[in-house]
Amino acid sequence: MKMIIRFLKDYKKECxxxxxxxxxxxxxxxxxxxxxxxxxxxxIANADKAYIVKMCFMLIxxxxxxxxxxxxxxxxxxxAAVGAATGxxxxxxxxxxxxxxxxxxxxxxxxxxxxxxSDINQVQNGINMVLRLFLRSPFIVFGAMIMAFTxxxxxxxxxxxxxxxxxxxxFGIMLVxxxxxxxxxxxxxxxxxxxxxxxxxxxxxxAFNKEQDEVRQFKEDNDSLNRLQKSVGRISGLxxxxxxxxxxxxIIALIWIGAIRVNAGVLTQGQVVALYNYxxxxxxxxxxxxxxxxxxxxxxxxxxxxESVFQVQCGMxxxxxxxxxxxxxxxxxxxxxxxxxxxxxxxxxxxxxxxKAMKGQTIxxxxxxxxxxxxxxxxxxxxxxxxxxxxxxxxxxxKDYSIEALRDKVGIVMQKxxxxxxxxxxxxxxxxxxxxxxxxxxxxxxxxxKEFVDSKEGRLDYQIEQGGKNxxxxxxxxxxxxxxxxxxxxxxxxxxxxxALDFATDAALRKAISGMDNSxxxxxxxxxxxxxxxxxxxxxxxxGQVAGMGTHEQLLDNCEIYKEIYDSxxxxxxxxxxxx
Numbered sequence: 001m002k003m004i005i006r007f008l009k010d011y012k013k014e015c016x017x018x019x020x021x022x023x024x025x026x027x028x029x030x031x032x033x034x035x036x037x038x039x040x041x042x043x044i045a046n047a048d049k050a051y052i053v054k055m056c057f058m059l060i061x062x063x064x065x066x067x068x069x070x071x072x073x074x075x076x077x078x079x080a081a082v083g084a085a086t087g088x089x090x091x092x093x094x095x096x097x098x099x100x101x102x103x104x105x106x107x108x109x110x111x112x113x114x115x116x117x118s119d120i121n122q123v124q125n126g127i128n129m130v131l132r133l134f135l136r137s138p139f140i141v142f143g144a145m146i147m148a149f150t151x152x153x154x155x156x157x158x159x160x161x162x163x164x165x166x167x168x169x170x171f172g173i174m175l176v177x178x179x180x181x182x183x184x185x186x187x188x189x190x191x192x193x194x195x196x197x198x199x200x201x202x203x204x205x206x207a208f209n210k211e212q213d214e215v216r217q218f219k220e221d222n223d224s225l226n227r228l229q230k231s232v233g234r235i236s237g238l239x240x241x242x243x244x245x246x247x248x249x250x251i252i253a254l255i256w257i258g259a260i261r262v263n264a265g266v267l268t269q270g271q272v273v274a275l276y277n278y279x280x281x282x283x284x285x286x287x288x289x290x291x292x293x294x295x296x297x298x299x300x301x302x303x304x305x306x307e308s309v310f311q312v313q314c315g316m317x318x319x320x321x322x323x324x325x326x327x328x329x330x331x332x333x334x335x336x337x338x339x340x341x342x343x344x345x346x347x348x349x350x351x352x353x354x355x356k357a358m359k360g361q362t363i364x365x366x367x368x369x370x371x372x373x374x375x376x377x378x379x380x381x382x383x384x385x386x387x388x389x390x391x392x393x394x395x396x397x398x399k400d401y402s403i404e405a406l407r408d409k410v411g412i413v414m415q416k417x418x419x420x421x422x423x424x425x426x427x428x429x430x431x432x433x434x435x436x437x438x439x440x441x442x443x444x445x446x447x448x449x450k451e452f453v454d455s456k457e458g459r460l461d462y463q464i465e466q467g468g469k470n471x472x473x474x475x476x477x478x479x480x481x482x483x484x485x486x487x488x489x490x491x492x493x494x495x496x497x498x499x500a501l502d503f504a505t506d507a508a509l510r511k512a513i514s515g516m517d518n519s520x521x522x523x524x525x526x527x528x529x530x531x532x533x534x535x536x537x538x539x540x541x542x543x544g545q546v547a548g549m550g551t552h553e554q555l556l557d558n559c560e561i562y563k564e565i566y567d568s569x570x571x572x573x574x575x576x577x578x579x580x
Contacts, residue, residue: 003088003303003306003307003310004084004123004127004303007084007085007087007088007091008080008084008127010083010087011079011080011083011084013076014076014077014079014080014083014131015080015131017072017073017076018073018074018076018077018080018131018132019073019131019132019134019135019136020073021069021070021072021073021076022069022070022073022131022132022133022135022136023135023136023139024065024069025066025069025070025073025136026136026139026140026143027143028062028065028066028069029062029066029140029281030140030143030144030147030281031062032059032062032277033147033273033274033275033277033278033281034147034274035055035058035059035062036059036270036273036274036277037151037268037270037271037273037274038055038270039051039052039055039056039270040268040269040270040273041268041269041270041271042270043055045270073131073132074132076131077127077128077131077132078128080127080128080131081124081125081127081128081131082124084123084124084127085120085121085123085124085127088120088123088306089116089120091310092115092116092120092306092309092310093116095309095310096112096116096309098314099312099314100314100315100316100383100384100385101378101383101384102315102342102343102384102385103312103314103315105342105343106312106343106344107309107312108189108193109193109196110189110190110192110193110196111189111192111193112309113192113196114185114188114189114192115302115305115306115309118185118188118302119185119302119303119305119306120302120306122295122298122299122301122302123299123302123303123306125295125298125299126295126296126298126299126300126302126303127299129291129292129295129296130292130296133288133289133292134292134296136285137285137286137288137289137292138289140281140282140285141163141282141285141286141289142163144159144278144279144281144282145159145160145163145278145282147274147278148275148278151267151271151274151275152261152266152267152271152275154257154261155254155257155258155261155267155275156275158250158253158254158257158279159250159278159279159282161250162246162247162249162250162282163282165246166243166246166247166286169239169242169243169246170239170243170286170289170290170293171293173235173236173238173239173290173293174293174294174296174297176235177232177235177236177294177297178297178300178301179301180228180231180232180235181232181297181298181301181302182301182304182305183228184225184228184229184232185301185302185305187221187224187225187228187229188225190221190225191218191221191222191225194217194218194221195218198214198218236294239290239293239294240287240290243283243286243287243290244283247279247282247283247286248283250279251276251279251280251283254275254276254279255272255276258271258272258275258276259272315385316382316385316399316403317399318402318403319399319400319401319402319403320400320402321396321400321401321402321405322401322402322405323394323405324393324394324395324396324401324409325394325395325396326394327395328358328359330394330395331356331357331358331359331392331395332357332358332359332360332361332393332394332490332491332521333356333357333363333380333391333392333393333491333521333523334355334356334357334390334391334392334395335353335354335355335356335379335389335390335391335392336354336389336390336391336392337352337353337354337388337389337390338350338352338353338354338379338386338388338389338390338391339351339352339353339386339387339388339389340372340375340379340384340386340387340544341387342375342384347544348387348544349372349375349544350372350375350376350379350386350544351372351543351544351545352389352545352546353376353389353539353545353546354389355537355539355546355549357521357523357537358521359490359519359521360519360520360521361521361522361536361537362510362514362521362522362524362534362535362536362537363521363522363523363524363535363536363537363538363539364524364526364531364532364533364535364537364538364539365377365523365524365525365526365532365538365539365541366525366526366527366529366532366538366539366540366541366562366565367540367541367542367547367561368542368561371541371542371543371544372541372543372544373495373496373525373541374415374495374496374525375544376525376539376541377412377493377495377523377525378412378495379391379398380393380398380410380412380491380493380523381398381406381407381410381412381491381493382398382399382401382403382406382407383412385399393406393409393410393490393491394409394490408487408489409489409490409491410489410490410491410492410493411431411484411485411487411489411491411492411493411520412484412492412493412495413477413480413481413483413484413492413493413494413495413497414480414495414497415495415496415497415499417468417473417476417477417479417480417497418467418468418480419464419467419468419471419476419479419480420464420466421463421464421465421466422463422464423458423460423461423462423463423464424440424453424456424459424460424461424462424464424479425437425440425460425461427464427479427483428440428443428444428460428479428482428483428486429486430483431443431483431484431485431486431487432486432487432488435486437460439486440460440482440486443482443483443485443486444482445512446482446485446509446512446513446516447478447479447481447482447485447509447512448478448501448505448508448509448512449475449478449479449481449482452475452478464479474501474502474505477497477498477499477501478501478505478509480497481494481497481498481509485513485516488516488518488520489520490518490520490521491520491521491522491523492513492520492521492522492523493522493523493525494522494523494524494525494526495525496525496526496527497525498526498531499526499527503530506528506530506531510524510531510534528569529552529562529565529566529569529570530569530570532552533552534552535551535552536551537549537550537551538550538551538552538555538562540555540559540561540562542561547559547561547562548561548562
């Protein structure tokens with residue numbers, strides 16, 4: 001609730017005016033039964049047509065004023081609700097951008113998408129309904145009761161008995177259903193996660209002929225969500241019939257008491273009709289209030305889920321150092337007994353690694369699948385924090401750097417080549433927003449992308465579809481490498497980012513990178529021994545630990561794991577590996 005109020009603080013005027021105009025509408029609505037009573041008792045009873053016409057015009061005037069107030073209230077409530085939801089969405093998106101990989105891994109993509117979309121929409125609807133009805137409906141209910149007392153206090157006692165019973169029904173159902181709506185949203189998270197996984201992995205599913213298995217699994221989870229929604233729907237659905245029963249019993253009692261009072265000469269027929277109209281108004285407003293309670297329950301459940309994301313804070317404290325040492329004798333990157341254990345994992349993915357990489361050197365990292373190669377290089381730009389030991393860049397612990405400054409110094413190309421919807425130029429400028437076309441062309445030439453970019457219509461203005469779907473795997477990889485090169489980083493990390501390239505292109509890429517003007521320190525993660533054999537230092541990993549470290553020739557002599565990798569590939573690849 002506090003979170004919602006925080007985002008509504010810029011809409012104080014709207015939050016006051018919307019309920020105010022709704023209250024004005026309600027006041028004019030409460031006068032309607034009195035006018036109708038007057039028409040019956042004074043106009044119809046006395047056959048006074050002029051009076052009846054005058055009172056009918058009065059009803060029309062009340063309707064016009066009420067409609068004007070309702071439209072004005074709707075405008076202000078919609079403005080506040082949409083504005084608060086927009087601010088909430090922007091703030092949540094900005095907050096998510098501060099998360100490290102650890103928080104993203106823990107929360108999961110599907111639940112964040114649900115909270116950014118469905119949950120915020122529910123909160124928006126809740127705010128809109130509250131501003132329009134939360135004061136109006138109780139005001140009409142209690143206002144109708146008070147107006148009934150002005151007509152006849154004995155008949156009005158029916159209202160006094162009915163309203164507490166109705167309040168117990170409405171708020172009791174609200175208390176029961178609120179936690180159930182939270183479970184419904186969590187179930188929606190699961191469905192979204194399964195759907196996302198299936199859509200992104202559709203090729204694999206079809207390749208292994210697992211469509212029916214996935215359909216069966218989706219049906220089970222969807223049926224589970226369906227049962228949960230039906231369960232909460234059945235309880236929420238009790239609200240309308242229960243309120244109808246109580247109100248209709250009250251109406252019967254009211255008419256019975258009214259008839260007795262009319263026979264006794266205490267009440268007129270018009271006053272009984274007015275009392276009946278007030279009870280009908282209460283019925284209509286309670287139906288609205290019942291729907292409002294359901295909407296509020298959903299909105300509060302969703303607001304709690306959104307607030308839980310805001311409460312997650314990035315575990316990485318930002319430092320204030322912006323520059324390291326430029327002394328060429330100080331290592332560009334140094335690991336001092338570094339270990340990394342992922343959150344929730346029992347064993348370290350990287351364990352006790354120490355090494356130094358000098359400025360301008362090329363470092364190769366090789367090992368079997370799951371040996372910790374990506375975890376190793378992710379520690380340099382501080383995508384994850386080392387759980388033990390220190391990672392130094394230019395002699396400064398990465399934890400002391402400003403994260404922005406550190407990632408300006410380090411360019412990393414991930415295993416999965418990700419491009420965004422937009423032109424080639426826009427994608428390249430993610431690395432350097434001020435990059436000129438000449439600088440982009442230089443990066444494209446180094447990454448071996450220039451040839452195919454030149455063949456595209458519009459060259460740098462060529463539109464890339466979301467995820468680079470209109471490019472081949474090798475083209476995507478080369479463009480992601482170019483994007484990292486554009487920023488001219490001091491440290492360039494290629495995390496198995498040339499796996500889709502042929503040996504000749506891979507060799508040309510490595511040669512071009514080694515000839516870059518700014519001579520970056522290059523880390524190449526690869527499964528290919530041929531891609532690393534010319535590196536200044538090769539680190540061989542096995543189960544997160546260093547199994548060997550040295551040049552290609554040294555490792556062939558003293559590292560059995562490296563020799564096995566090399567022999568297996570060169571027997572298979574023949575002379576191609578030697579040429580590369």
